[in-house]
Every structure is written in structure tokens, then in C-alpha cells.
Amino acid sequence: MKIYLALTVAYFVAFAIVHTGLLLLAWRQLRRAARVASVTALRRTVRSPLAPPISIIVPAYNEEAGIVDSVRSLLALDYPSTEVVVLSDGSTDGTVEQMIEAFDLRPAHRPTPPFLDHRPVRGVYVPRGRLKLILIDKENGGKADSMNAGTNFARFPLVCFIDADSILEQDALVKAAIPFVEDPLRTIASGGVIRIANGCRISRGRVVEKNLPRSPLAMFQVVEYLRAFLAARTGWSAVNGLLIISGAFGLFRKDAVIAADGFSTDTMGEDMELVVRIHRTMRELGREYRIVYVPDPVCWTEAPESVNNLRGQRRRWQQGTLETLWAHRRMLFNPRYRAAGLLSMPSMLIFEVIGPIIELGGYAVSIVAALTGVISVGTFLAFLALAFLYGMVLSLGAVVLEDTAFGRNPRWSDLRRILLYSVAENLGYRQVTHLWKLEAFWRLWRGGGWGTMERKGLSREVQDSLASEVGMR
Amino acid sequence: MDSVRYVDAALIVVVLALLVALVTVRVRAQRRRTRLAVARERFETLIAARLVGGEGVPAPPPADLSALERGALRDAGIDALVELRGRERERVAALLEEGGVVDAEAQALRSAGPDRRRRAADVLGLIASPATHEPLRAALEDRDVRVRLAAARGLAELGQVDDEWSTTLIADAAAYEHRLGAVAELVLALGARAPARLASVYFNSGSSEVRRIVVAVIGELRLGQHVGILREALDGDDELAARAARGLGLVGDVESTESLLAVVRDPGRSWFVRAAASTALGQLGDPAAVDALAAELRAGEWPRRRAAAEALARLGPAGKAVLRSTAGLETEAGRHAVAALDA
Numbered sequence: 001m002k003i004y005l006a007l008t009v010a011y012f013v014a015f016a017i018v019h020t021g022l023l024l025l026a027w028r029q030l031r032r033a034a035r036v037a038s039v040t041a042l043r044r045t046v047r048s049p050l051a052p053p054i055s056i057i058v059p060a061y062n063e064e065a066g067i068v069d070s071v072r073s074l075l076a077l078d079y080p081s082t083e084v085v086v087l088s089d090g091s092t093d094g095t096v097e098q099m100i101e102a103f104d105l106r107p108a109h110r111p112t113p114p115f116l117d118h119r120p121v122r123g124v125y126v127p128r129g130r131l132k133l134i135l136i137d138k139e140n141g142g143k144a145d146s147m148n149a150g151t152n153f154a155r156f157p158l159v160c161f162i163d164a165d166s167i168l169e170q171d172a173l174v175k176a177a178i179p180f181v182e183d184p185l186r187t188i189a190s191g192g193v194i195r196i197a198n199g200c201r202i203s204r205g206r207v208v209e210k211n212l213p214r215s216p217l218a219m220f221q222v223v224e225y226l227r228a229f230l231a232a233r234t235g236w237s238a239v240n241g242l243l244i245i246s247g248a249f250g251l252f253r254k255d256a257v258i259a260a261d262g263f264s265t266d267t268m269g270e271d272m273e274l275v276v277r278i279h280r281t282m283r284e285l286g287r288e289y290r291i292v293y294v295p296d297p298v299c300w301t302e303a304p305e306s307v308n309n310l311r312g313q314r315r316r317w318q319q320g321t322l323e324t325l326w327a328h329r330r331m332l333f334n335p336r337y338r339a340a341g342l343l344s345m346p347s348m349l350i351f352e353v354i355g356p357i358i359e360l361g362g363y364a365v366s367i368v369a370a371l372t373g374v375i376s377v378g379t380f381l382a383f384l385a386l387a388f389l390y391g392m393v394l395s396l397g398a399v400v401l402e403d404t405a406f407g408r409n410p411r412w413s414d415l416r417r418i419l420l421y422s423v424a425e426n427l428g429y430r431q432v433t434h435l436w437k438l439e440a441f442w443r444l445w446r447g448g449g450w451g452t453m454e455r456k457g458l459s460r461e462v463q464d465s466l467a468s469e470v471g472m473r
Numbered sequence: 474m475d476s477v478r479y480v481d482a483a484l485i486v487v488v489l490a491l492l493v494a495l496v497t498v499r500v501r502a503q504r505r506r507t508r509l510a511v512a513r514e515r516f517e518t519l520i521a522a523r524l525v526g527g528e529g530v531p532a533p534p535p536a537d538l539s540a541l542e543r544g545a546l547r548d549a550g551i552d553a554l555v556e557l558r559g560r561e562r563e564r565v566a567a568l569l570e571e572g573g574v575v576d577a578e579a580q581a582l583r584s585a586g587p588d589r590r591r592r593a594a595d596v597l598g599l600i601a602s603p604a605t606h607e608p609l610r611a612a613l614e615d616r617d618v619r620v621r622l623a624a625a626r627g628l629a630e631l632g633q634v635d636d637e638w639s640t641t642l643i644a645d646a647a648a649y650e651h652r653l654g655a656v657a658e659l660v661l662a663l664g665a666r667a668p669a670r671l672a673s674v675y676f677n678s679g680s681s682e683v684r685r686i687v688v689a690v691i692g693e694l695r696l697g698q699h700v701g702i703l704r705e706a707l708d709g710d711d712e713l714a715a716r717a718a719r720g721l722g723l724v725g726d727v728e729s730t731e732s733l734l735a736v737v738r739d740p741g742r743s744w745f746v747r748a749a750a751s752t753a754l755g756q757l758g759d760p761a762a763v764d765a766l767a768a769e770l771r772a773g774e775w776p777r778r779r780a781a782a783e784a785l786a787r788l789g790p791a792g793k794a795v796l797r798s799t800a801g802l803e804t805e806a807g808r809h810a811v812a813a814l815d816a
């Protein structure tokens with residue numbers, strides 16, 4: 001029992017060191033970004049003829065209710081050269097018909113590019129007018145399969161993946177593309193902030209009034225997202241160890257996606273798996289590269305508001321994490337993979353996979369130890385207070401960071417609610433999400449779903465393209 | 474046990490400190506935001522009045538402005554300048570000069586922080602009034618390459634590039650530090666305001682990256698006077714040649730057909746160079762390219778076949794005839810031909 005308690009303390013110390021470090025790194029990074037923000041210089045370049053054109057890829061499955069508004073708002077984004085590629089993933093509702101009618105689409109002949117495998121295409125539709133839009137109607141294969149098909153059909157060297165029900169802010173693409181403009185040869189991916197749209201007023205595919213969610217469950221997620229996106233991702237990005245670019249909004253070099261064999265259809269966490277595989281591919285090819293988190297561009301998305309949906313989401317995320325770590329286990333603690341192999345993947349393993357076991361076990365063992373007199377009740381309460389207080393420090397740190405850098409929640413009432421939930425999440429919510437993570441582990445263990453992922457060799461097109469700034473079109 | 478309690482106490486202090494920091498930061502930020510919004514509205518109105526009424530609308534005397542207000546005037550002015558041209562642009566630039574923005578930024582160019590100096594160089598380059606020339610010229614000697622780069626770009630925006638040699642050296646130094654986006658801005662500004670200077674940068678640069686950017690800018694800005702550079706670059710490395718091929722197509726240099734055909738047929742060239750040459754041949758529209766493009770349509774790499782099919786579709790009846798004859802085939806080439814005819 002004493003050994004377990006010592007292990008819990010050691011874990012807690014490691015957690016505190018890593019997460020305080022990330023918070024400080026993020027703070028330094030954001031301060032620096034604010035200092036060097038050139039007035040309009042890079043924005044001008046992004047709007048210039050040298051800006052890399054972007055294919056926006058939108059996988060859609062039974063999205064008839066919102067697809068037309070989403071596509072309209074994507075077509076109107078502030079960026080000089082884009083095309084929108086919508087993939088209907090075997091939709092059984094009116095997604096295809098709605099698109100055809102709204103954008104006056106006609107059937108077109110387009111050969112299927114051979115770079116990534118995906119389910120067969122049933123039809124391709126293009127506008128009769130001059131809109132830069134293409135609709136691919138394909139057999140159902142899941143989101144990853146659709147994103148692979150979208151990458152194949154994309155005409156431009158940068159591809160932006162976005163969920164059909166997510167909403168990009170008007171200048172999100174400009175901001176996300178700036179790293180590619182600054183350093184076109186080394187930058188291969190960038191991701192932005194995901195914010196929770198619950199509670200916001202949305203009209204015609206735009207967020208017209210920003211509010212915090214009313215649902216307590218969604219509010220807990222607001223606090224979680226603040227910590228995860230602003231503190232953790234900014235920190236990992238500073239050491240080129242970013243492992244996740246959210247599937248809801250991410251910008252990639254098309255040739256890097258193809259070089260990594262695209263999204264895996266065998267995992268629940270295809271977005272994280274792709275980023276880890278890109279790290280691996282680039283290191284194995286000996287290429288210098290950057291995967292960048294840009295804390296400014298915002299993408300709005302709906303968060304689950306029911307316990308069941310949230311539980312399902314967390315189980316999927318955790319299963320994706322486990323599958324990715326297992327598939328790329330040779331990267332763990334391997335200096336060849338630098339920050340990804342030595343820092344961020346071990347951190348993911350320790351704090352996301354082993355952490356819930358230690359933390360929940362720690363609560364149980366401490367209670368038993370206190371009841372059996374191994375430790376005093378005072379010590380038990382002091383440890384408990386330590387865990388809660390440190391959780392509060394992290395959440396508050398992220399709130400301070402966000403407020404200083406962006407001030408996205410200007411109302412005092414919003415701040416009060418965020419603070420309240422950042423305290424309250426330590427009193428049950430965090431423990432329950434840990435339980436769901438364990439549940440995912442258990443299901444995966446029992447289901448024997450520890451697949452391996454094999455890579456195809458690189459074609460000449462991809463090798464040439466990767467070595468080039470021109471990129472694959 | 475005691476140590477845990479000490480840590481608890483320390484964490485309580487940290488939580489309280491963070492709360493105090495949060496409230497302080499927020500109160501200060503809100504005050505600042507409110508003052509900025511008021512100042513900004515005032516200066517936007519002033520800018521609009523100056524645009525309509527000309528020099529008759531006076532700028533606020535610099536001594537009457539606080540640093541925050543001067544910042545608001547600078548930001549409102551720069552946002553307007555990015556959108557304006559000609560006489561209107563000069564009016565706003567003069568307003569910023571009269572309001573003391575140019576003097577303040579020139580002063581900042583002598584400050585210790587490189588980020589502050591770089592920002593000042595950016596601002597002066599954007600204002601681009603005669604009073605900004607001297608501070609920007611002085612900043613060309615700055616020890617930080619980003620400041621030198623911003624100053625060089627500012628001078629390029631003004632069309633005031635007296636010394637292409639130092640501009641080239643600055644671009645090379647920045648390219649060496651992977652600051653290619655900033656180099657592209659400089660070359661774009663040169664191409665737009667002083668296109669004649671681009672040749673000197675191209676021939677004197679020791680950086681292949683800089684030369685590639687120059688070639689890309691010549692193409693994108695359709696600078697016909699530099700077609701010789703594009704033709705020469707077609708013999709360069711694959712990166713350079715791809716950009717040159719694209720540029721020749723955009724400029725519409727029909728005399729390059731033969732050189733582009735040679736690139737298309739060259740098996741030693743990378744696929745993206747050959748695809749770029751095919752696209753350029755389509756843009757030039759010379760039917761002499763039909764045979765080479767027909768061969769490309771059956772090429773090994775998918776992007777080359779697509780580029781060839783699309784180019785053939787632009788070559789008039791002869792190109793379309795090739796596509797129609799291929800369209801019946803159950804091959805990849807046939808599918809590309811169908812798609813090109815359908816587009």
C-alpha cells in the first residue's frame with residue numbers, strides 16, 4: 001500500500017513538472033507571438049499571388065440539414081485561392097440532392113487519383129458556374145476514408161480538413177496558412193483552436209453571437225478545451241512535439257499526408273494517428289519539418305451535452321490514443337524521433353494512458369490507507385487538497401493565458417462561470433472521464449483490437465514533391 | 474506530512490495569486506480596450522474626413538496624443554493604407570506623419586528590442602511617406618536580419634532601392650535562416666514597385682531559394698520584361714525550372730515553346746517540372762506541342778497525364794482530336810481525356 005502511495009506521489013510530481021513546464025512554454029510562446037506580430041506584413045503575403053492555394057476537404061455523412069450553409073460559409077472564407085471538396089460518405093439522406101440543387105451541380109467525369117486508397121466513387125459533381133466546388137459521392141467508408149478520397153481529389157498543395165458541422169471564423173484560413181507562408185519548405189501541418197459552439201447563436205453557417213454553453217457538461221468541456229488547446233498544444237508546438245491536430249480543423253501539405261499514407265481507417269483516432277505517422281515518416285526520411293499549432297485561428301464545433309454522448313466520445317478518443325501509441329510504439333523513448341519520441345509520446349503514455357489508473361487507484365488506496373490507519377486522515381485530506389489545488393492552478397493558468405493573449409470571453413459573468421467550472425471539474429467530472437478512459441482500455445483489451453499499421457512505399461511523385469517547395473497539385 | 478501541508482499552502486497562494494492576476498489583467502485590459510475603441514473610432518472618423526476633405530482636415534498635434542492614442546492612430550491608419558492607392562494613400566500617410574506616428578516609429582527603430590525594431594520597420598514601410606526614407610535606410614544596417622529585411626521591404630514598397638547589392642545580401646541572409654515568407658514579401662514589393670531591380674537580385678544572389686522566389690514573382694506578376702530570366706531559369710534545377718515553366722505560361726512567351734517542349738521530353742526532369750511545362754504549353758496554345766503532349770498523356774506519373782490532358786484541351790481542334798481519339802480507351806489516359814473534354 002505504501003509503495004502504491006509512493007508511486008502516486010511520484011506520478012503527481014512528474015505530472016506537475018510536465019504540465020507546469022507546458023504552461024510556461026505556452027506563456028513564453030504566446031508572449032513572443034504577440035511581440036513579433038508584424039502589423040499586416042504576413043497577412044498581405046497570404047493575400048498575395050504567392051499564397052499557397054488550399055483545398056478545403058469536408059467529409060459529410062447524412063448532413064442534409066446543414067451542409068449547404070456550411071459549404072456557403074466555406075466558399076466565402078477570407079483567402080485568395082481555395083476550392084471546397086465535399087465528400088458524401090454514402091449518405092442515405094438528401095445530402096447529395098441538396099448540394100446539387102443549391103449549387104447547380106452537374107455530373108462530371110473525373111479520373112480517381114491513385115495516391116491514397118479509399119472506397120469507390122459513385123459520382124463526381126461540379127458546378128455549372130464558376131464556383132470552386134466539387135462534390136464526390138462515394139461508398140460509405142467512414143470519416144478517415146472520406147478524408148483520403150478528398151486528399152486524392154484535391155487540386156491544391158495544401159489541404160484543410162474540416163468537419164461538416166464545424167464553423168470556421170472568417171480569417172481562420174489566413175491565420176492557419178501563415179506558418180506555410182513564413183517557412184514553406186519545413187512547415188507541413190498547422191492546427192488552430194477548437195471552441196465550443198453550444199450556446200452561440202449561429203446563422204447561415206456563421207457564429208453571429210458568442211456565448212458560453214448553458215449545459216454544465218458542455219461548460220466542463222470549455223474548461224478542458226482551454227487547457228488542452230491553449231496550454232498543452234501551444235507548449236508542445238514550441239518544441240515541435242505536437243501530436244494532435246484536431247480532425248475538426250487542420251491544415252496539411254498534401255504531399256506529407258500522402259507520404260504518410262493518409263488517414264488510417266483502422267483507428268478511432270485517425271487525426272492523432274496521422275500526425276504521429278507524419279512525425280515518424282519525416283524523421284525516417286531525414287527531413288527537417290515543423291508541425292505548428294497556431295492559437296489564433298478559431299473553429300467552432302458542437303460538444304456533446306448528454307452523458308452518453310460524452311462517454312462515447314471519450315471512449316473513442318482514448319481508444320484512438322491507445323491504438324496510436326501501440327502502432328507507433330517503436331517511437332517511444334527513441335531519440336531518433338526527437339521531441340515526439342522522447343517527450344510528447346511518453347507524456348501521452350504516462351499521463352493519458354497510465355495516469356487514469358494511477359490517479360483513480362490513488363484515490364482508492366488512499367481511502368483504504370486512511371481507514372486502516374496506514375496514513376492519518378489529515379494526511380489523506382492534505383493529499384486530496386494537493387491534487388485538487390494543482391488541478392485548479394492548471395485550469396486557472398490556462399484561463400489567465402487565454403485572457404491575456406486573446407480576451408475571448410470579455411464578459412465578467414463568463415469569466416465567473418469558467419472559474420466556477422474550473423474548480424468544480426475537480427470534484428467528480430475529471431474522475432468520471434478517467435473512468436471512461438479505463439473503460440476504453442478494457443474494451444480494447446477484451447476486443448483484441450491492437451492492430452498493426454503497415455506503410456506502403458513512397459512513390460516517385462511523393463518523394464519528389466516532398467523535397468520540393470512546389471508541392472503536389 | 475508537514476511538507477504536503479506546506480505544498481498545499483503554497484498552492485493556495487498560487488491560486489490566489491492567479492486569481493488576483495486574472496482580475497488585474499482583465500480590469501487593465503478592459504480599460505485599455507475601451508480607451509482604444511474610443512480613440513480608434515475618433516481616428517477612423519478623422520481618416521475618413523481627411524480622405525474626403527484633403528489637407529484641410531488637420532491631424533491632432535503629436536504632443537496632445539498619449540502613447541495609446543498614437544498606437545490607435547497608427548493601427549487605424551495602417552489598416553486604411555493597406556486598402557488605399559494613389560492620392561488617397563498619400564493623404565492618410567501625411568495624416569500619420571503629422572500625428573507623430575512616423576517620428577515615434579523612427580525612434581522605435583533605435584530601441585533595444587529587435588521585435589520592436591522590426592515592427593517599427595514594418596510600420597514605416599507601410600506608411601511609405603518621404604519622411605520614412607531616412608529611418609528605413611538607416612535600418613538597413615541593423616544587426617538583426619529581420620529588421621534589415623523589413624526595412625528593405627519598406628524601401629522596396631517606396632520604390633527607393635538605391636543599392637540592389639545590399640538588398641540581395643539581406644534576402645540571402647534571411648533565406649539562410651529559413652525566412653522565405655519574408656523574402657517573398659521583399660521580392661514581391663520589388664516586383665510591384667521597382668521591377669527593373671529584380672534582375673540584379675536574381676543574378677547576384679547566392680541563394681537558390683531567393684532565385685526561385687524571384688522567378689515565381691516574375692511569373693505571378695507577369696513581368697514580361699524579365700522573360701529572359703525565365704528562359705534561363707528553365708535550364709536550372711528542378712525547383713527553379715518548374716517555376717520558370719509556370720512563369721513562361723503566365724507571361725505568354727510563345728517563343729519558349731521549343732524550350733518547354735524540350736523540358737516535357739526530358740526524362741531526367743522531375744515529374745513536377747514536366748507537368749508544369751505541359752501546363753505552360755497549354756497556356757501558350759501552340760499546336761506544335763500536340764505530339765509531345767499526346768505522349769505525356771500516356772506518361773508514367775498521374776500528375777503528368779492530367780497536366781497533358783488539360784493542356785491538350787486548350788490547344789484547339791488538333792489537341793481536342795487527340796483527346797477524342799484517346800477518350801474511347803479503357804485506360805488511365807482515356808479517363809484523363811474524357812475528364813479534359815468534359816471540363
